[in-house]
Amino acid sequence: MPKEPGPASGEQARQLALTRLRQAILHGEMAPAQRLVENELAEQFGVTRASVRAALIELESEGLVERIRNRGSRVRVVSVDEAVAITECRMALEGLCAAKAAVTAGDGQLDRLTEVGEAMTKAVADGEPMLYSDLNHELHALIREFSGQQTAVSLLERLNGQLVRHRFQLALRPGRPQQSLSEHLAMIDAIRARDPQAAEAAVRSHLASVIEALRG
Amino acid sequence: MPKEPGPASGEQARQLALTRLRQAILHGEMAPAQRLVENELAEQFGVTRASVRAALIELESEGLVERIRNRGSRVRVVSVDEAVAITECRMALEGLCAAKAAVTAGDGQLDRLTEVGEAMTKAVADGEPMLYSDLNHELHALIREFSGQQTAVSLLERLNGQLVRHRFQLALRPGRPQQSLSEHLAMIDAIRARDPQAAEAAVRSHLASVIEALRG
DNA sequence: GCCAACAGGATTGTCAACGATTCTGTTTGC
């Protein structure tokens, strides 16, 4: 395995290790439950063990890795039950964000939502589930962003990080994008109508449907 | 300053530093925005700097301390606006917990809630705001616990950690306990009635009142 | 043949020291 080139100038070792590791986990390059040996990672990223260690501690409190005393670190696997519980929290928090976004979003931001909605419609029509999944992610991110609720946003990003694997699994299920599409469009419409209650309700009902799909 | 005695046997250095520091911040022993110098803390807790450092990294991602590159760590101060945003998230998440608790709590657990409610009533009658504040905290903790929603609980504990200072400030405001008491009793009644919607609504309206008080 | 005790290897936890960066108070030039 080739040794990593020098970090993007100025980036500190710990930061680099953190970014790389998080990316690797989120992109699924690390198998679930894979052992994460500090020494190996250190060599792979071209940093020292202490930096890797610091990154692992941070990722542990983000819920992405699991650390056991004197036993090492592993990529955390979330069970279906956990995924459901996490999505229930998302229901509560994204509902809040959608309601806020319906009130505070600017007109340009609303147009942005419309664009994404159209792209999603096209992705479903063309039968591109992975593209749809990406747009799905983007839509939720935009709603979070437009809400201006920094606290809720950081909580939600933490939660979403734990769901990567389940998200892919869900997107590839046949028929799922079609059902999900109409729910997403309803969310967009409610926000564009600047109706906070309808927006919250639309988000909650969408995520309730996600929960059902997870369980199914 | 006396040097700390040895840790409770078996507790590792990093864990010890983490626990101690968190306790100190939560109990208000560290002034807000106080500088947290790694060397001083290391000597004070009788551990090495590396352990303190690891603890600080963890506390940073819990939102209790703020770290700036090459500038050191500080106790994070949350502005009123942030406190409001945090409480809005609590509204969403504790609402979820209350609804779940109303369905899943056992009878013994419901009795426990009743007890706390009575103790709160007594504390207000006796004019003991600090005792009331503690019971307040306990009540919310019980509802979280009874919900069985582990994910939501850990998010909420993180959020609550950031509000310590504001909580004390609020509890000592004249007239506040009286208003808060009836809201708390309404929450308890709704859960005891096993009515999830009413429980969620009661929690939300209580926290909305907290937000108003924070802003006032 | 099976279970317990035991050595070997691997991995993490901890430590003390070095180097890099940033702030603070002072001095110098205008």
Next chain:
DNA sequence: GCAAACAGAATCGTTGACAATCCTGTTGGC
């Protein structure tokens, strides 16, 4: 008198090595 440059101190970031702990495969006894 004031702004900019400078030296000094303080503090964090990083490194490499050592000690403690735990798993694994093996051996010996029953």
